[in-house]
Amino acid sequence: MSAEMANEIKLISGRSHPDLSEKIAKRLGIEVARTISLNYSNQETSFTVGESVRDEDVFVMQSTATGDVNEGLMELLIIISACRTASARRITAVIPNFPYARQDKKDKSRAPISARLVANMLQTAGANHIVTVDLHASQIQGFFSVPVDNLYAEPSFLRYIRENFTAEDCVIVSPDAGGAKRATSIADHLNTAFALIHKERPRPNVVGRMVLVGNVVDKIAILVDDMADTCGTLVKAAAVLKENGAKSVLALVTHGILSGNAIETLNGSVLEALVVTNTVPLGDKVERCPKLRVIDISPTIAEAIRRTHNGESVSYLFTHAPV
Amino acid sequence: MVRNIVVLGGNSHPSLVESVCGALGLPPCNRILGKFSSGESRCEIQDSVRGKDVYIIQTGFGGNGARLNDHFMDLCIMISACKTGSARRVTAVLPLFPYSRQPDLPYKKSGAPLFKASSEDSKKDYTFDSVPPTPGPGMPKSAGLAGLAGLANGTDITNRLLKMSVTNGNESAAKLPNGNAKTDGDGFPFTNGTNGVNGSRELTPPTPKPASYTTHDYVNLSLVSSFQAKPGYKQWVAQAGTLVANLMTCAGADHVITMDLHDPQVQGFFDVPVDNLYGRPLLQQYIQRNIPNYKDAVIISPDAGGAKRATAIADSMQIDFALIHKERRPTRITDRQNASMILVGNVSDRVCILIDDIVDTGNTITRAAKLLKKEGATKIYALLTHGVFSDDAVSRINASALDKVVVTNSVPQAEHKARLGAKLDVLDIAPIFAEAIRRVHHGESISVLFNQN
Numbered sequence: 001m002s003a004e005m006a007n008e009i010k011l012i013s014g015r016s017h018p019d020l021s022e023k024i025a026k027r028l029g030i031e032v033a034r035t036i037s038l039n040y041s042n043q044e045t046s047f048t049v050g051e052s053v054r055d056e057d058v059f060v061m062q063s064t065a066t067g068d069v070n071e072g073l074m075e076l077l078i079i080i081s082a083c084r085t086a087s088a089r090r091i092t093a094v095i096p097n098f099p100y101a102r103q104d105k106k107d108k109s110r111a112p113i114s115a116r117l118v119a120n121m122l123q124t125a126g127a128n129h130i131v132t133v134d135l136h137a138s139q140i141q142g143f144f145s146v147p148v149d150n151l152y153a154e155p156s157f158l159r160y161i162r163e164n165f166t167a168e169d170c171v172i173v174s175p176d177a178g179g180a181k182r183a184t185s186i187a188d189h190l191n192t193a194f195a196l197i198h199k200e201r202p203r204p205n206v207v208g209r210m211v212l213v214g215n216v217v218d219k220i221a222i223l224v225d226d227m228a229d230t231c232g233t234l235v236k237a238a239a240v241l242k243e244n245g246a247k248s249v250l251a252l253v254t255h256g257i258l259s260g261n262a263i264e265t266l267n268g269s270v271l272e273a274l275v276v277t278n279t280v281p282l283g284d285k286v287e288r289c290p291k292l293r294v295i296d297i298s299p300t301i302a303e304a305i306r307r308t309h310n311g312e313s314v315s316y317l318f319t320h321a322p323v
Numbered sequence: 324m325v326r327n328i329v330v331l332g333g334n335s336h337p338s339l340v341e342s343v344c345g346a347l348g349l350p351p352c353n354r355i356l357g358k359f360s361s362g363e364s365r366c367e368i369q370d371s372v373r374g375k376d377v378y379i380i381q382t383g384f385g386g387n388g389a390r391l392n393d394h395f396m397d398l399c400i401m402i403s404a405c406k407t408g409s410a411r412r413v414t415a416v417l418p419l420f421p422y423s424r425q426p427d428l429p430y431k432k433s434g435a436p437l438f439k440a441s442s443e444d445s446k447k448d449y450t451f452d453s454v455p456p457t458p459g460p461g462m463p464k465s466a467g468l469a470g471l472a473g474l475a476n477g478t479d480i481t482n483r484l485l486k487m488s489v490t491n492g493n494e495s496a497a498k499l500p501n502g503n504a505k506t507d508g509d510g511f512p513f514t515n516g517t518n519g520v521n522g523s524r525e526l527t528p529p530t531p532k533p534a535s536y537t538t539h540d541y542v543n544l545s546l547v548s549s550f551q552a553k554p555g556y557k558q559w560v561a562q563a564g565t566l567v568a569n570l571m572t573c574a575g576a577d578h579v580i581t582m583d584l585h586d587p588q589v590q591g592f593f594d595v596p597v598d599n600l601y602g603r604p605l606l607q608q609y610i611q612r613n614i615p616n617y618k619d620a621v622i623i624s625p626d627a628g629g630a631k632r633a634t635a636i637a638d639s640m641q642i643d644f645a646l647i648h649k650e651r652r653p654t655r656i657t658d659r660q661n662a663s664m665i666l667v668g669n670v671s672d673r674v675c676i677l678i679d680d681i682v683d684t685g686n687t688i689t690r691a692a693k694l695l696k697k698e699g700a701t702k703i704y705a706l707l708t709h710g711v712f713s714d715d716a717v718s719r720i721n722a723s724a725l726d727k728v729v730v731t732n733s734v735p736q737a738e739h740k741a742r743l744g745a746k747l748d749v750l751d752i753a754p755i756f757a758e759a760i761r762r763v764h765h766g767e768s769i770s771v772l773f774n775q776n
Contacts, residue, residue: 036550041714042384042683043391044422047561050552067362070396077570082561100363110368112404117574121399124573125566229361260360 007089009309010053012079014062016072017281020096020298021061027302037075045071047078049086057309058088059131063096065281066259073099073118077125084126092129092308093122094301096279097227097255101136104143119143131304133279133297134226134254149314151304153254153277154182155321156295158189160252160275161222167192171219171246175199175237183224186252193219197237206232210240217245227255228274231262235269248272255279256292263289299323328764329372329410331401333381335394336735339418339753340380346757352377356397364393366400372410378580378760379405379413383421384711384734395421395567399574406575414578414763415571416756418733419709422563424585424681568592580759582733582752583680583708600759601773602680602708602731605750607636609729610676613748614704620674621645621700625691633678645670647691664694671699681709682730685716689723696724709733710747717742 012033013021025032034050060079064072076093083091103114122130123146130148135141141148161170167190174183174196187194195214221241228234228251238249249271256276258266266274266289274289276282277297286292299322307314331352332340344351353369381398385391398415405413552558564586571579572594579593582600590597610617621643624633630646637644645668675695677688688705695703703726710730712720717739720728729748730736736749755772762769 034551034553036547038547042711043713045392045563047563048550048558049561050550050558051556052553065362067360069362070364070393071390073396074392077566078561078563081563081566085561103363106407108367110372110404110408112366112400113407114364114366114400114403117399117403120573121570124569257361259362 007055007057009305010051010056010058010088011305012053012058012060012083014060014072014075014079016065016068016075017061017063017096017278019281020063020278020301023296023298024061024094024302024305027298028306035079037079045075045078047075047082049082053083053086053088055087055089057090057092058083059092059094059305060127061094063279063281064099065283066257069099073121077121080122080125080127090128091126092131092305093127094131094305096133096277096297096301097257098132098135098140101140102227104137104140115140116143129308131301131308133277133301136226149304149308151300151314152318153279153295153297153300154186154189155317155319156277156297156300157186157224157252157275159321160295161186161190165220165222169220169247171195171214171216171221173197173214173216173221173223173237173241175223175225175233179225182226186224195221197240199233199236210236212240212244216241218247221246221249223249223251223253225251225253227257228253228262228276229257230260231258231265231269231274234274235265235271238269238271242270250275256282256285256294258282258285263292266291327375328760329370329375329377330760331368331372331377331379331405333379333394333397333401334389335384335386336380336382336418336732338735338737339382339732339756342751342753343380343757343760346754347761354401356401358389358393364397364400366397366404368401368404368408372405372408374409374411376764377405377410377413378416378764380416380418380756382734383417383419383423386735386738391421395570399570402571402574402576412577413575414580414760415576416760417579417581418731418752418756419681419711420567420581420584420589422567423589424683564589565592578763580756580763582731582755585680598759598763598769600755600769602733602750602752602755603632603636604772605731605752605755606678606706606708606729607640609706609748609750610636610640614674614676616674617676618642620676621668621670623647623668623670623675623677623691623695625677625679625687629679632680636678642676643673644668645675647694649687664690666694666698670695672701674702675700675704677703677705677707677725679705679707681711682707682716682720682728683711684714685712685719685723688728689719689725692724702726704729710736710739710749712739721746 009028009030010033011021011025011030012035015037021032035048037045037047039045060076062072062076080091080093100114100118103112106113123144128146130144130146131151132148133151134153135150138150141150171193172183172187174180176197176199180196184194195212195216198211198213200209223234223237234251241249250273251271252275254277257280263285271291273291273293275293275295277295279297282294286294300317303322304314304317328349329352330344330347330349331354334356340351355365355367357365359365379398379401381394383391385394402413402415577595579595579597580600581597583602584590584599587599590599614620622633622637624630624646626647626649634644645666648665648667677691679688682688692703703724705725706729708731711734720743727748728743728746729750731750731752733752740747740749759769759772
């Protein structure tokens with residue numbers, strides 16, 4: 001109690017994903033800091049600090065919820081800025097699903113690179129360190145001039161597959177060319193076959209024709225991706241895999257954003273199960289979708305926080321999932 | 324027709340964008356601005372902005388299906404998109420500046436703070452369990468010394484001090500060993516409502532909302548009133564003004580145009596030029612044209628903070644001035660007791676003109692109107708630059724003693740106008756902003772806009 005008093009972990013939770021914050025706090029054996037954030041009647045966000053953060057190692061947990069990204073982001077920025085004003089020693093933003101991660105390039109004239117804007121905003125607010133999980137493109141780390149720890153859900157997925165299936169029965173499938181690297185990495189670790197679906201995408205949120213490259217006959221096809229948004233891609237990919245003779249199809253996705261009618265789409269699909277981590281608050285979606293399974297990612301994040309605080313290496317977590 | 328200039332509108336106030344563009348004689352920039360289904364803002368600017376002077380109009384007001392923070396993020400994204408699209412200069416035009424006004428701590432009508440004081444706070448002793456401990460009576464100077472002193476003679480100075488102030492010493496002694504402050508097991512009940520993200524808006528408080536909260540009515544009062552800071556720590560509310568300024572600069576804004584900042588000091592938060600336009604000429608014009616015998620009226624400032632704003636108008640029009648002083652001191656005020664509002668000046672049998680910069684929940688002006696009626700005012704006008712009318716402001720004003728409320732269209736007023744009817748008059752600020760944009764673009768002085776023309 002004496003020496004470490006001077007600089008402790010302070011975990012501050014935004015409103016978006018209190019459940020995950022609580023799990024992380026429990027894992028770390030601490031309590032979430034006493035703060036309260038709310039909206040005034042004029043919709044401005046207000047954040048009240050109820051305990052000292054002076055010279056503490058502050059971790060701000062905020063995982064922007066589907067449909068309320070800007071609200072969560074502004075809250076996060078206000079919290080970070082408040083902690084900086086309150087003389088925190090270091091402020092780490094823990095953002096399991098990085099908002100605007102998909103807007104990371106200027107794919108059209110005058111399209112904003114919003115991911116870079118978010119990176120700049122976080123630094124402007126006063127974040128000294130970022131912890132996130134499975135960035136859509138790891139190049140986003142380069143938008144920051146502060147350290148970014150990009151954790152992987154892959155070890156958790158590997159464990160899930162090993163616990164539930166025998167590797168020989170499975171084929172790891174990437175639903176698009178961009179995710180091939182992610183999927184091959186899992187296939188290599190499991191020593192299983194790999195397949196890829198090539199798709200044409202005429203417009204965002206619209207899925208075109210799909211072609212399967214590889215053999216999935218009489219296998220359990222496991223689709224691997226980093227985020228499931230409207231689930232159009234996944235569901236179409238699952239149908240293609242079924243047509244090509246897969247025994248069953250399931251999907252392992254890090255961020256279950258599940259916006260729009262994703263739940264209805266999933267319920268009506270040939271997908272056997274969609275396994276997501278709890279980086280994104282899921283609300284009542286688990287109840288509404290019997291196919292949805294959730295892997296708890298909080299041990300990985302908590303361990304990353306502990307290691308960051310103690311100045312230990314985080315790279316162990318890239319290959320191992322803490323039990 | 325102005326060349327090489329692009330006016331880009333956000334979603335917060337389309338009608339103002341239209342009239343500003345109309346006044347400048349150019350079409351608004353084509354853009355797609357919406358949301359992806361995931362909730363992320365989507366922005367595409369369809370006209371070229373390369374080498375152009377871009378003005379982005381977005382007001383700090385939630386509405387049109389989006390919320391204030393959405394609009395603010397949209398603004399930052401648009402600024403950033405223009406910057407990456409090689410715009411020569413990007414100017415953010417914010418008729419109402421968001422987060423320019425946040426109270427230190429929310430307070431009740433009575434003046435008592437909304438948050439309960441921490442129960443252990445009343446002891447007024449030390450603040451934290453710190454190591455080395457805070458020195459005090461009954462506490463050894465250091466562990467080593469205390470041991471020595473205790474061995475040498477029993478009546479050392481600390482013991483004598485302890486006897487002199489027994490009660491005080493006992494309390495502090497009881498507080499200092501570790502563990503005491505952490506005995507409360509429920510350190511986590513606040514940020515984790517089961518209500519999800521939108522909880523703040525959608526959660527209906529278990530108790531009916533008392534009508535006695537001012538300035539910024541909280542929607543989830545139950546959360547707030549159950550909040551307790553750590554013992555010995557005084558909770559405080561984050562002020563987002565600087566942050567908002569920094570975020571806009573970091574997005575790439577080269578210039579900011581706004582109107583009637585609640586605190587003119589906000590200008591100092593920016594590293595870029597900020598032009599703070601005044602709604603005053605408009606308001607003065609209204610007084611001259613629409614209030615009969617305005618020379619005999621009295622200008623009233625509903626609180627001391629706005630006195631300067633009101634006296635400026637009173638002075639330049641040579642009208643009498645009065646002030647309402649709000650007692651906000653939380654000196655043993657029971658909840659039921661109202662904060663005393665004191666009128667300084669004479670209003671009996673006269674027309675009163677309340678002047679303020681913003682009407683939010685409408686509490687201040689409606690209560691001021693009540694007081695003025697009591698003091699014998701014949702007719703009460705309220706002239707305000709920004710009419711936010713959040714919460715149940717509209718019904719509050721409808722039920723109040725106010726005869727006329729005059730606001731500018733710095734935020735969309737169509738809905739408010741429909742609900743307030745003839746009680747509300749809306750002044751158009753589009754010409755002022757159009758002229759400011761034109762002058763900034765041509766590098767002319769805009770100080771002429773500050774004076775009444």
